[in-house]
Amino acid sequence: EILNQLETVMRGSLKIDNYDVSAYIKTTYNDYFNMLIGMIVPELNNFPTQKECFWDYICNYFNLSLTNETNNYMGLFFAGYGHCDAFPKFTHIELYRVVGGKIKYRLVENYEESNNHAQIVPLAQPDVILTFCKGISNRFINYIPQKVESIINSKIDALPDTFTIDQKNALKTSLSSSKAEIASAINTTIQNDNVKPILDSVQLIPLPEMGFLAESLVNITSLKRTFAIDGNQQTVGGPTDVAVMSKGDGFVWIKRKHYFDKQMNPDYIMKIHESQ
Structure with missing residues (x-):
């Protein structure tokens, strides 16, 4: 029964495409597996079919998308x-x-x-940049339609007994499309009033100003991560490197940190390396 439950869980889990290390795990850790079985549940040695099935599941477990990996990538x-x-x-x-x-x-x-279509692609911690570009956070974009639907259903349920259950359910069914309509209206307004004006500007501004825009977007994320006590404190910040790439000029630094001052004495730099 336990093996069947484990199989069900693994079949419903996300597998990483083009990735299979089960054979490596089986070859490398077979002796270790047998040692642990002997220490923890030696009775399993009396059931070789179930033991081998269990070992196969463990080996294939490493091919799955695991939460402790996806949360710390x-x-x-x-x-x-x-x-x-x-x-x-x-x-x-x-x-x-x-x-x-x-x-x-x-x-x-x-x-x-x-x-000639422009894009702004935030990485790692995109929530603040997306909020700036959209004028509203993704959390509220999803929350508002769900909350409206919840309020409508609760109001219908609170109607007097003169309304039958079938009539109340019919009202809920007729108003169920409101959630999708509200979500569509919100997204359309966001695109027209907030996102489109920014992207229209991005595809026209000079490269140095584009670099300044990118740095500013990182800085507003750093500002929030510095002062907002939300569990992500101090995860973005410090001096920011800025570079631009173009077809004609290639890769060009706009702003870059340096470990040593350009004017520093080379002999002094060498002594620092020797001391390390």
Whole structure:
């Protein structure tokens, strides 16, 4: 029964595409598994079929998308131009861990633009930047339609007994589309009044100003993470490096930290390295 429950859970879990380290786990940790079985539940050795099934589930467990990995991932973002590209492209991936020399990762987004359409792509902690661009947080975009639906249903339930249960249910059914209509109206207003004006500006402003905009968006995130006690304190901040990429100029630093002053004596720098 326990094995059947475990199988059900694993079948319903998300598997990482093109990633399978079960054979490596089975080869590397087979002796360790047998040792633990002997220490904790030696009776399982009397049931070789169930024991092997259990071991297979454990080995395949490492191929799944695990919460302790997805909550503590490292992000990588590659952006730029190919030799034959007139417009930029990017690839965004999340790295989880390395097992048996094989990287466990998830492709978040691939983007290849073929026109003059602009995008702002926040990474890592996007909530503040998205709130700035949209004029409202994603949390409230989802909350408002759900709250309206909840209020409508509670008002219908509170109608006097002159309304039958069938009539109340009919009212709920006829008004159920309100949630989707409100969500659509909110998103349309956000796009027209907030997002579109910013993106229209991004595709026209000079590159240095584009770098300044990107830095400012990071700074407002840093400001909130500095002063808001929300569990994410001090997770964004410090000096920010700023660079721009273009087809003509390539990669250009706008603002960059330096470990050592350019005018510092090279002999002094060498002594610092020797002391380390």
